Amino acid sequence: xxxxxxxxxxxxxxxxxHENPNYNQMLGTNGILTSIKVSKPSKxxxxxxxxxxxxxxxxxxxxxxxxxxxxxxxxxxxxxALHQELLSTLDVTRSxxxxxxxxxxxxxxxxxRKLHTGEGDALESHTTAEEAFKASVDGFIKMKWNGxxxxxxxxxxxxxxxxxxxxxxxxxxxxxxxxxxxxIIKDMDHPAxxxxxxxxx
Numbered sequence: 001x002x003x004x005x006x007x008x009x010x011x012x013x014x015x016x017x018h019e020n021p022n023y024n025q026m027l028g029t030n031g032i033l034t035s036i037k038v039s040k041p042s043k044x045x046x047x048x049x050x051x052x053x054x055x056x057x058x059x060x061x062x063x064x065x066x067x068x069x070x071x072x073x074x075x076x077x078x079x080x081a082l083h084q085e086l087l088s089t090l091d092v093t094r095s096x097x098x099x100x101x102x103x104x105x106x107x108x109x110x111x112x113r114k115l116h117t118g119e120g121d122a123l124e125s126h127t128t129a130e131e132a133f134k135a136s137v138d139g140f141i142k143m144k145w146n147g148x149x150x151x152x153x154x155x156x157x158x159x160x161x162x163x164x165x166x167x168x169x170x171x172x173x174x175x176x177x178x179x180x181x182x183x184i185i186k187d188m189d190h191p192a193x194x195x196x197x198x199x200x201x
Contacts, residue, residue, distance in 0.1 A: 033167050036179045038072040038098075038110045043144035046104035046155065048164055049111070049136040053100040053172040059112045060093045060185060062192045072112055074180040078187060086185060089197050099133060100172055102164030104140055110179045124149035 038059075041047040058075040075093050077083030087093055096112035103109070113129050116122035128149035135141050135152055140161045143152040155161065167175070185192060194200035 031165075031167055032169055033108060033175065033178065036108050036110060036175055038112060038179045038183075040111055040113075041101060041103070041109070041143060043142065046140045046142055046161065047101050047136060048140050049133050050100040050102070050164075050166055050172075051137045053166070053175075054097050055172045055176060056115070057096055057098050057112070057176065058087060058093050059096045059098075060090050060192065062092065072180075072183065073192065074176075074184045076184055076186055082187065085188065086193065089188070089193055090185070091196065097133075098172065098176055100166070100175060101136075102166065104161055106162075106165055108167065108175075110176060 060073045060075050061070045062073055063070050075083075075086050075090060077086045094112075095115045095117060097115055099111045099113060101109045101111045113133060114126060116126040125148070128151070132141065132143045132150050132152045135154070136143075139154060139158055141152040141154055143150050170178075187193075188197075191200065
């Protein structure tokens with residue numbers, strides 16, 4: 001058999017360096033995440049939620065200027081009085097349970113799942129999102145929005161998925177500190193607040 005051209009040269013790829021599913025360990029961070037995004041898992045993403053790593057936070061979804069996208073900001077006033085003023089001014093602020101999520105490719109993210117406020121009946125979006133979270137603790141799921149609530153599916157062959165490699169040295173609070181660095185609304189001069197109360201366009 002004729003020798004392939006690539007066989008006669010030293011291979012560029014060293015497969016021994018591609019066996020560890022934890023991407024962050026491969027970067028030499030010893031399992032310590034140096035960045036993590038805040039996002040709801042997309043409908044194409046297989047994901048699992050950590051069973052215990054979650055925390056309740058006030059999150060504001062702020063439209064990105066010139067785009068249809070939105071960005072999540074932590075709402076946390078410098079004083080309690082200022083905090084309450086921010087919550088009453090920013091209509092887009094929601095009480096969220098922030099979950100640590102691992103995808104099937106072992107990427108990590110923070111999912112800010114919106115919570116029922118306790119006023120009136122819970123919306124279907126709240127109850128179905130909570131049910132999806134519970135399902136994702138037991139195994140990988142894909143979740144999508146159906147207009148009124150969320151639905152999800154489990155894989156036909158769950159055995160193809162490896163268990164997530166969760167960060168052991170960082171708590172959910174540590175990870176949220178990392179995720180929301182530079183994305184905090186803490187005073188009334190934030191551009192989102194200026195727009196919300198009519199002081200800026």
